[in-house]
Amino acid sequence: MPDPLRLVCFVSGGGTTLQNLLDRCADGSLPARVVGVVSSRSDAFGVERARRAGVPATVAARGPGFAERVWDAARGFAPELVCFAGWLHLLPIPPDYRGRVLNIHPSLLPAFGGHGMYGRHVHEAVLAYGAKVSGCTVHFADDTYDTGPVLVQKCVPVLGEDTPDSLAARVSAAECEAYPEAVRLIANRLVRVEGRRVIVSGQGTAAKG
Incomplete structure (x- = not known):
């Protein structure tokens, strides 16, 4: 090992x-x-x-x-x-x-990312837009907000009765799975980056949640 x-x-x-x-x-x-x-x-x-x-x-x-x-x-x-x-x-x-820094963001990037979009602000924006799904994204960090290549994404439903807090709780649960998954892929030497695409060995396509 x-x-x-x-x-x-x-x-x-x-x-x-x-x-x-x-x-x-x-x-x-x-x-x-x-x-x-x-x-x-x-x-x-x-x-x-x-x-x-x-x-x-x-x-x-x-x-x-x-x-x-x-x-x-x-x-x-x-x-x-x-x-x-x-x-x-x-x-x-x-x-x-470069290529050795990960970030996790509480939305499905590139939606609801960028300057000022963090925490509760993201969930409020998702609900205000009327989106039917949200989730989280683990991506390689670069020099701007939330724009690096995507490694893992997890999707959660947005429910009609959701508040920012209830949506945040659902996204947080997804984050708890997504970040370890992303780190595990790197630890097992299964990841390579080609431009904006992150390729996971054995999958043949960009990694998705």
């Missing part, structure tokens, strides 16, 4: 996505290990989740040189893959990490 994939998670808030990955690593269902956490806020509960799991965490102070501090902190953990896990900042991807 190959060594577990070394993950670093970037957090800005509560860290529920981080906790999901920590739990999957701990129960053996994900062939990976979270070796470090980088937070944009000292009071982010994700930092406390890391501490409870025995994972070192670094806080990168906002302000001039923020991006450089974030990536220097990440490099200190020597990750093979970086996972944005509730990371709320546009962050240019340096050359040594």
Whole structure:
């Protein structure tokens, strides 16, 4: 068996996505290990989740040189893959990490993505539009919001009685499956990127949820 994939998670808030990955690593269902956490806020509960799991965490102070501090902190953990896990900042991807950074977004991109579209804002927009389906997308991060190549998508229904909170709960459940699936594919060396298409070995087509 190959060594577990070394993950670093970037957090800005509560860290529920981080906790999901920590739990999957701990129960053996994900062939990976979270070796470090980088937070944009000292009071982010994700930092406390890391501490409870025995994972070192670094806080990168906002302000001039923020991006450089974030990536220097990440490099200190020597990750093979970086996972944005509730990371709320546009962050240019340096050359040594291109193709090695994942993000998860609570809609079926390219719909309902872009600047300002995160969390509850996404679910409100989905309901206001009258969409019949929503879901989540795991994609490779690039230098703009929600535009990198798609690795995994999961679809959920939008129900007539949905509120932003009820839709968010359904999407969150899908996210809990989609992100580990995406990391598992990479850990098993099954993924290659050709332009905008992400090819998974054995499927022959771009990965879909």
